Amino acid sequence: MNTSSAPDLPETACHPSGGSPADDAPIVVLGIGNVLWADEGFGVRCVEALQQHWDFAPHVELVDGGTQGLYLIQHVQSARKLLILDAVDYGLAPGTLHQVENEEVPRFLGAKKMSLHQTGFQEVLMLAQLTERYPEQVLLIGCQPEELEDYGGSLRPCVRQAVDDAVALAVDRLRAWGAQPRPRAQAPSAEEAVTVPTLSIEAYEAGRPAAEAACRMGDERFMPPRGTAA
Numbered sequence: 129m130n131t132s133s134a135p136d137l138p139e140t141a142c143h144p145s146g147g148s149p150a151d152d153a154p155i156v157v158l159g160i161g162n163v164l165w166a167d168e169g170f171g172v173r174c175v176e177a178l179q180q181h182w183d184f185a186p187h188v189e190l191v192d193g194g195t196q197g198l199y200l201i202q203h204v205q206s207a208r209k210l211l212i213l214d215a216v217d218y219g220l221a222p223g224t225l226h227q228v229e230n231e232e233v234p235r236f237l238g239a240k241k242m243s244l245h246q247t248g249f250q251e252v253l254m255l256a257q258l259t260e261r262y263p264e265q266v267l268l269i270g271c272q273p274e275e276l277e278d279y280g281g282s283l284r285p286c287v288r289q290a291v292d293d294a295v296a297l298a299v300d301r302l303r304a305w306g307a308q309p310r311p312r313a314q315a316p317s318a319e320e321a322v323t324v325p326t327l328s329i330e331a332y333e334a335g336r337p338a339a340e341a342a343c344r345m346g347d348e349r350f351m352p353p354r355g356t357a358a
Contacts, residue, residue: 152187153208155307156263157298158200160193160214160249163327166281167215167222167273173283174213174269174294176323180315182299185308192322193249200252205261209305211298214249215287216270223286224272225294233268267301269294282333 159175162168172192179190189207193200204210212233218226234250256262271294274284283291299309321328 152185152306153264154206155184155188155209155211155302155305156203156207157188157190157211157302158193158203158213159191159322160195160200160212162195163332164279166275166278167271167283167287168276169215169283170271170273170287170291170294171212171214172323173288173291173329174298176321176329177291177295178298179320179322181295181312182309183312184302184310185306188302188307190322192324197248198252198255200249201255204252204256204263205259207263209265210263210267211301212249212266212268213294213298214268214270215273215276216268218270218272220272222272222274222284223290225290225297226270226272227297228268228270230266233266265305269297 157175157178159171159173159178161171163172172194175190175192184190189203191200191203193203216226218224220226234253253262253266271287271290274287275281282288302309
């Protein structure tokens, strides 16, 4: 597993903090990011993989937060314990995982904003603090991206490999928080899936055109060639 502490950051190695198997306080697991922009989709792919392989107690909610911005406030406000998975620019080697906890989390969230109008997750956390409905414990598992400027592109190999390691770290912490993780006997149905089926990693990868066809200036599934009727 490629993990590291960022330079000049306080030590934030994963360690059990509170919780017990009997603790049924609401737990929210948020995967955030945009799957259309290469490594920016890391967090969403993590929560998707987490649901594919693990089941949890009823008080645990898995959320594909995508780029919903302020629409995620209700999930943050409802959580006693919040686990976030995201692509984060720590300035480390691509594919490196780094964990940040509690009051340090807002400083690091969000490797990329798609526009000046997109609300970053930092603002969501700040709003939750202002409303005095903020989780007691917050853990961010972030991955250093390799490539973000690739519309329609896939996770780069080092980042895709980090998904499994991030899921393992998430399961360890969720177990410590009393989430009661247990391996799934079978994958969730399309109706249960946290990620829209058409954007699941299998469907998304299968439909991608070759790099030379997309020119990496756009994926024709989302940006039709000029002269093509909408």
